[in-house]
Amino acid sequence: MKLSRMRNFLIPVSLGLIISTNVFGQSQSFRCNFSDGLSTNWDSGKPSSKRTSDMSELIFDQIDIKKGTGRMIGNSGSETVQVLKGDSSTHIVERTPSGNMNITTIFNPTQKYSDLYPVVHSRHINLMSGPFPSQYVGLCKNLK
Secondary structure (H helix, E strand, O other), X not given: OHHHHHHHHHHHHHHHHHHHHHHOOOOEEXXXXXXXXXXXXXXXXXXXXXXXXXXXXXXXEEEEOOOOEEEEEEOOEEEEEEEEEOOOXXXXXXXXXXXXXXXXXXEOOOOOOOOEEEEEEEEEOEEOOEEOOEEEEEEEEEOO
């Protein structure tokens, strides 16, 4: 009985690990669309947040986990980015020329939406008036 329970546990876990490795196992490209966001400013001297939907689309191209590199294409052009592998996700880090950081995490697809990848994009921007962070959520599609 113990062996049967162990097998019932190990087979799905092993398959999950194989699938998650294969999802980002080779160079990939994604088109990500964002539906919801939140931005915060300190213009009044204290944090003030508001919902926003001003972030539309980002394309991530030539994502190579082994090399740790990729390219991000947005409304301001393209930029080389650093790529880091998580357990069930890929993290993409952009450092802007002014030193600001933008971080995007593309998660493995959920069972319900097997062809769509949940995504979170966070901007850590410092303007002359102070910090202006924002975070957006949406879905990506693999452009195989």
